Amino acid sequence: MGYTNVKIKGIGAYQPCNIISNKYYIQAFKEIAVDVENILQKTGKNKRGIINNVNENSLTMAIKSAEKALKNANISAEQLDMIVFVSDTPEYLSPSNALIIANKINAKNANVVYDMNANCLGMLVALDQISCVMKMKEDIKYSLIVSGIYASSISREDCLVTYPMVGDAAAAIILEKKEEEIQRGIIESKYLTFSKYYENAMSPACGMTKARKDEVTEYDRKMKWIPFSMDFCPDVWAKMIKEFADKYKFQISDIDNFFLSQLTVNYLKKTAKLLDIEKYEDKFPYIGDVYGYTGATSPIIALHYALQTKNIKEGSKAIFASVGTGLILNSILYIF
Known part of the structure; x- marks a missing residue:
């Protein structure tokens, strides 16, 4: 097949x-x-x-x-x-x-x-x-x-x-x-949405229609951010990843790389802990200290860094995971 x-x-x-x-x-x-x-x-x-x-x-x-x-x-x-x-x-x-x-x-x-x-x-x-x-x-x-x-x-x-x-x-x-002859690339993806947070981070804050009006200040044309806790993100990712492992009959230790959102290094550490991975640095590349948080590009730049600094073998398993405004979370199981 x-x-x-x-x-x-x-x-x-x-x-x-x-x-x-x-x-x-x-x-x-x-x-x-x-x-x-x-x-x-x-x-x-x-x-x-x-x-x-x-x-x-x-x-x-x-x-x-x-x-x-x-x-x-x-x-x-x-x-x-x-x-x-x-x-x-x-x-x-x-x-x-x-x-x-x-x-x-x-x-x-x-x-x-x-x-x-x-x-x-x-x-x-x-x-x-x-x-x-x-x-x-x-x-x-x-x-x-x-x-x-x-x-x-x-x-x-x-x-x-x-x-x-x-x-x-x-x-x-x-x-x-x-x-x-063998299956590689994206194997499966999972999504979870918490739409109740949509008002906490909006850009432009005034909305697109008002942003065109001269009387609207530059401040109101930029993103508003009302602080709220996103500390549940690692729990969601860990659950998704464990479901992948259960469905496809492999161990968490079989996953060689985790390319996660670079919003905060603490999310990488917590996700690793939830998955019983002792040294997160070995499998969770973090580039937020050099690039800052770069939104949609951040997991991909983490992959870019890993490809430059370590040997990613053909057939090795990886996880991509991130979170989007609103909130939407996802996780992807990928085989190189």
């Missing part, structure tokens, strides 16, 4: 060259008599790339990461059949950013191009859904999933969460469809 597998063939990441350390934010919050040092230490933030010029945005970053992914995959842009751009900070609403990317990288044979937004869950939702589309459509062999997150552009300077913790970045994945 053969399998139609959709696998990650190449990956790219991009960070602005303007790197800002915690020192800048600690000083900025001291000026309004607020101590931000504690939250930065607890969440594991140290540095982050922040756009500081008018020529860079989510789209330009996405293009650069896409070019890197194509090089890494050793294919040309002309081989792409599908491009999906993922972002909650897109540069344009029309035309689609994916269409512009297709033009800029000369992906002249990519005829399925569109944008999507699932907030911080975006790249994992795209990875899951596009894998399904590719399996159904015979004429799609290579797809590009690319995300650019310009988080600093929507962060309020008095917000303890979004302003000091986020970073701007982009990531890209090349997916390849192949007929193989």
Whole structure:
């Protein structure tokens, strides 16, 4: 029996060259008599790339990461059949950013191009859904999933969460469809939604219609964040992961890598503890100390880092997991 597998063939990441350390934010919050040092230490933030010029945005970053992914995959842009751009900070609403990317990288044979937004869950939702589309459509062999997150552009300077913790970045994945004798790629995904939190984090805070009006302040056009506990996220992920293990008859110890949301290092530590994994550092790559929290791109940049720093063997199991505004949580079982 053969399998139609959709696998990650190449990956790219991009960070602005303007790197800002915690020192800048600690000083900025001291000026309004607020101590931000504690939250930065607890969440594991140290540095982050922040756009500081008018020529860079989510789209330009996405293009650069896409070019890197194509090089890494050793294919040309002309081989792409599908491009999906993922972002909650897109540069344009029309035309689609994916269409512009297709033009800029000369992906002249990519005829399925569109944008999507699932907030911080975006790249994992795209990875899951596009894998399904590719399996159904015979004429799609290579797809590009690319995300650019310009988080600093929507962060309020008095917000303890979004302003000091986020970073701007982009990531890209090349997916390849192949007929193989063993099953690989995405094996299964799980989702759980708690929609009651939708008002706690809204961007723009005033809504899109009002954001077009001159009388609305820049502050109200940015993201509002009403603090609430998200500490249940590791419990949800651990439950999903254990269900994968039960269904597919393997041990948690058989999972070699966990590519989780980089919102806070504490979520990685807690998830590892719930799964009885002693040294989380061995299996849970954390890049939030260098990139900051980069939303939808964060689990993919963690994968990018792991591919550069360790030997990920063919056939090894991995978990992708994240959380999106609102809240929506998911987990994906993947075999390399």
